[in-house]
Amino acid sequence: MGLKFSSIMRVSYALLWALLMTSSLSCKHVDKKTEYLIGFSQCVGSDLWRQTMLEEMKLELSLHPGADFIYADAENSSQRQIAQVKSMLDRGIDLLIISPNEARPLTAIVEQAYNKGIPVIVIDRKTTSSLYTAYVGADNYQLGRMAGTYIGTTLKGHINILEVMGLPGSSPAIERDRGLVDGIKPFSNVTIRSKLYGDWLKVNAKARLLDAKAELPGIDLIFAHNDMMASGASEILHQFHLSEKTKVVGIDALPGAGGGLQMVADKKLYASLLYPTGGKEAIVTAFHILNKEPFARENILESLVIDSSNVQLMKMQWNRIISQQRDIEKEKNLLEEQESIYNNQQTVLDVIVIALVFTVISCGLAFYFLAENRRANRSLEAKNAEILSQRNQLIDLSVKAEAATEAKLNFFTNISHEFRTPLTLIHSPLEDLLKNDKLSATVGKHLKMVHRNTSRLLHLVNQLIDYRKIEYDKQQLRVSENNIVEFIRDIVTSFSQHARKMHIDLRFSTEAKEIGVWFDPNMLDKAFFNLISNAIKFSQKKGQVTVSIYQGEGSIHIDVTDNGIGLAPDEMEKIFDQFYQAEHNDRRGSGIGLALSKEIVRLHGGSIRVKSQKWKGATFTVNLPLGDSHLLAVQKDEQSFNFSDIRSKASYYQFDELQTANLKTLDVFSQPKEHSLLIVEDNPELLAYLNEIFIDEYEVYTATSGNCALTEAYEKVPDLIITDVVIPGFSGKVLAEKIKSDLRTSHIPIVLLTAQVTLEQQIAGIQAMADIYITKPFNREFLLASVKNLIKNRGILKEHFISDISPAEKLPVVHGLDKKFLNDFAGIVEQNLSNDKFNVDDICKIIGISRIQIYRKVKALMGCSITDYILNRRLKKAKYLLNNENHTIAEITYMVGFSNPNYFATVFKNKYGCTPTDFKKKQWPGEF
Ligand code: FRU
Helix, strand or coil, rough: CHHHHHHHHHHHHHHHHHHHHHHHHHHHHHHHCCEEEEEEECCCCCHHHHHHHHHHHHHHHCCCEEEEEEEECCCCCCHHHHHHHHHHHHHHCCCCECCCCHHHHHHHHEEEEEECCCCEECCCCCCCCCCCEEEEEEEEHHHHHHHHHHHHHCCCCEEEEEECCCCCCCCCCCCCCCHHHHHHHHCEEEEEEEECCCCCCHHHHHHHHHHHHCHHHCCCCCEEHHHHHHHHHHHHHHHHHCCCCCCCEEECCCCCCCCHHHHHHHHCCCCECCCCCHHHHHHHHHHHHHCCCCCCCEEEEEEEEEEEECCCHHHHHHHHHHHHHHHHHHHHHHHHHHHHHHHHHHHHHHHHHHHHHHHHHHHHHHHHHHHHHHHHHHHHHHHHHHHHHHHHHHHHHHHHHHHHHHHHHHHHHHHHHHHHHHHHHHHHHHHHHHCCCCCCCCCCCCHHHHHHHHHHHHHHHHHHHHHHHHHCCCCCCCEEEEEHHHHHHHHHHHHHHHHHCCCEEEEEEECCCCCCCECHHHHHHHHHHHHHHHHHHHHCCCCCEEEEECCCCCEEEEEECCCCCCHHHHHHHHHHCCCCCCCCCCCCCCCCCCHHHHHHHHHHHCCCEEECCCCCEEEEEEEEEEEECCCCHHEEEECCCCCHHHHHHHHCCCHHHHHHCCCCCCCCCCCCCEEEEECCCHHHHHHHHHHHCCCCCCCCEEEEHHHHHHHHHHHHHCCEEEEEECCCCCHHHHHHHHCCCCCCCCCCCEEEECCCCHHHHHHHHHHHCEEEEEECCCCCCHHHHHHHHHHHHHHHHHHHCCCCCCCCHHHHHHHHHHHHHHHHHHHHHHHCCCCCCCCCCHHHHHCCCCCHCCCCCCCHCCCCCCHHHHHHHHHHHHHHHHHCCCCCCCCCHHCCCCCCCHHHHHHHHHCCCCCCCHHHHHCHHHHH
């Protein structure tokens, strides 16, 4: 659940982050779209008129958000202004607004900007060039002319004018002067008496007027190119008491304190001509240009004369404008405030929306996973319930199975009890019969075999009954204190003759001569019989078995050690299990002997352990407690053991190994048999019996393990193999697989003879490619008939292969590997028919098996020798050529691999009853 929740959070944060990124990206995108850099180069920024121009610009700019504005003041220096414009160009301005200080010096830099593709708006003053994008300002010529006309029309009598001009070289100064000259032309009473330059500055104007003070009394009107210089003139006139006589006219008519309007109202100036700054218009035009909207190149601003007749009106107008301006300012500030509030609210709203989306998604995911969890829980609960019910069913089943097993075991035990009587009734009369000297050798041999096997059955039945008794606590111990050293020595001694026969060095070692131990001799002997008999059975030939006794603290230990085949770890775990039956006979523990030994030792309060390594022998250690404190009084019963008893009982445990079956061997003088068999069986008696069944009709080879069987099969290539499934080495099924997957032996039929009777086991046998599966106990006649039948079927197959038709066409009845062999074999022969040197060795080399193996294989599959086969193919081809193609007899002789035509003719006649020449004549009569 925690994991799921954290993943919800991770997904949600990723979503939130994506939303924030998207919104911030979109904001950036909008900013970029409206961002311009506008440069404004001002010739001088200190006076009121220019400050008004800048204010107007800023006010208008505030209505166009998203534009950056850089401003530079050249302070009346043309050089400085050039440098400032250059730096603006370097900063990458999108538009230049310039009021050039002087026309000529600034022309080049303005042209340069224009030629770079940067729009240029010239304001108020001009350059000498027409390379600019737009002009904003009043017409200075018209301004001068308006002044001249005004003077001529309003003043009577002769009027002498003194003209105070702006900066020499600046365009308004030049144009205003020209306008004035043209304006007064219609008025003969008006004359320009004198001109001087005030450089647009009050101080300079005053200084020049002082220089010309001698002229002043003769002057009726001073016309200054701006109100600042006009104000200076007014002050000079006042200084020389000429204010009453001489009038002053200026230009600009700025509102506010110190402005021209106020000076006209105060009668310091006679009149002033309105000269709008054009700041607002310049910015409006700039945005038209930048936004690629239509705009006017020449933006000429209107002008008018302001004197005592209209000054009040103008002031009122200006005051209204100013108050409106303030209102606008206020509203603008309010708007900005609102905008900032709006922006904040927008941000808050964005965050709320994002958070809402985030919450909705989180809730959705949480609900989804909750539902998923519930579903998973429900299915888990269902599964749990199912598992629980299955477990209960299993418990029920196992209880039932246990009961069934118990019932079966009881049944087997009871049956085993029942077996005892009939077995005894077979066993005892047999013993009597065997004493009869008149028995024939064969009958005697068979009766001995019956006797041995009845003894073995009795022994097995007794072991099973003993085991069940102990398991049901029905076996009462009858212990007495005896010398265990002597007891074990007697048991070992009873095996010495058997060990000698098996070529095993059996030793007994002890530290003490006498150790008194409480035990039941009639029970404990069975445990040691089993252990010692096993040790001998699983020892190597000429191996060693040692039984040693040593005393520990409170207990004694008896080791039974052999140097035999040993046990793998998984075998050691199961070796004492009652139902453990090893798959191969080369392992210990088949039967119930070890389980019984363990139970007997346990009854004595002891334990039994095994230590072993595969192929390195094994040691079984029996620990028995000393003293009698672990025993009940009822268990105590004086009885001593008797050595002759031990010896007779030991003989039951030596049964298997004592019998070395004598195999009936082939009589060297008898007729050689047509077919051979390989019989694989590790039980010597059964092997002898099988041998006896087949020896009269077949050549019989025998093997007692998987490995030996394989070697024999490769070497002898028999016509059939009979094998037991459980054999030492590898199983009969593995043997069948190996035989069938080897080219040398793949054709050999295999009979699996086994005690494994279940359907599954039989299917596994057939899957291992056995040809037939016969279960033990088998019927002798059935086995004989099955073997005969399999060999006969091979014979039918051979008929196909030696018939006239190519073997490849008849192959489906053959196993895959044999089919391939026959194909290859026929192909090799076919390719070499014309080669007279071609022989069996060539085929062996190509196929890669020995001469004898290929000989036997071909014989088994086709029933003829290789030489006969080749000869047959040669003659068949010759017949075909004689029949179908027009070659000479000599040519055909060589084509089918004969070196001599006479020999070819003889062989051909032997086979087909006429010579090749006669045969050809019958086919091609016209040719001869
Ligand atoms: C201000 C000013 C104005 C005049 C204008 C001419 O610097 O002198 O008074 O009208 O420049 O360019």
